[in-house]
Amino acid sequence: MTQAFVGLGSNINEPAYQLRQACMALISLPNTCLIAVSSVYESSPMGPSDQPPFLNACAQIDTTSDPAALLTALLKIETTMGRVRRRHWGERCIDLDLLFFGNTSVQTERLTLPHPGLYQRDFVLKPLADLLGNEYLMPNGVDIGTLLGKCSTHSLRLSAVQLDLGEIPGTPL
Template structure:
């Protein structure tokens, strides 16, 4: 199954956290890291905090959606993620964005990610990997969804 994972960091060495998370993703059981989007610097949502670095990873996985989500939470814990404040700053954030074309809503698990279509910082890197992609639940193209948003706070990172 192809799944797409959003990665973000806005504390410490943001690029190093993204690299470490990508490395840990590549080592998950039954999972192969296929591709990474470009990295983008993005304006934060929520309380005042530093800007984020964001990217999207494409993984091929034999894990079920719940197993994959639990594995992503394990990566966050391994990299020191502390959940203190909703939408607050974080060393690393991993979100299960898409799991194939699955549409699922269970306690603690919703795919596609429930705010995927509202977040330019997710849609921009996702379009790097899926330029013709469509939201499985809404039936709209990701490019169409992005066109309805303000993406001015999303800038490609130039190294």
């Protein structure tokens, strides 16, 4: 069983609904158990400014899948939910990023772990801090709180959105 973290983001087509649906899809993944989901944060777009703000969260999962299989499953969820890649860092109904996967390092054309933007993005680090605490040492050996202190701000704020997943049904693997 490997602990992994998935970043969730959405800024179109009812973003709160999209995040809920993505969490429900994570619950349904084979060989995977959704452990926890962070609070939801709102942030200004990192890319083009002519798009709505994003809602972001992180999910903690346990899985027996390997990183490549998990990435394939996440991309399938995005496709099923209607994600269309129109422009780099553009609007999207859902974005699911595999942030890190245990202590695994991967560098392939298809997958880089830990995620290359992980250490610079407050909209990823703050939800991770909700799940792990500011003192948690990230795969690069630096704690989340220190990394957050080095982030340039993207107008990150706690959202009033509650994902209302109820009791997360931990399913046996």
